[in-house]
Amino acid sequence: MEFVQIIQFRTSKFDEMRALAEEWAAAEAGGTTQRVMMCQDRDHPGQYVNVAFFESYEAAMEHSNAPTTQAFAARMAALGDGPPTFFNLDVVEDRTLG
Secondary structure (H helix, E strand, C coil), X not given: CCEEEEEEEECCCHHHHHHXXXXXXXXXXXXXXXXXXXXXXXXXXXXXXXXXXXXXXXXXXXXXXXXXXXXXXHHHHHHCXXXXXXXEEXXXXXXXXX
């Protein structure tokens, strides 16, 4: 079953966070993450949501527990204005409309 992890966070250092995300993406190439979206909350400046897509929960947890992922997560957390909030979601339906 496909799996999505959403990470909601606040940062006043978005440019630094984005540069680190680019570094992570280069290191992740060919890894278990299938797709990533970074979204900015229009109604709450400084609040962002990162949406990561995986083929399964197991693949996501393998990725999450990898030492390189742990190192990047610690570096990203240091750039946040408080701790992130995680949402771990099993995809039960996925439609493309239009």
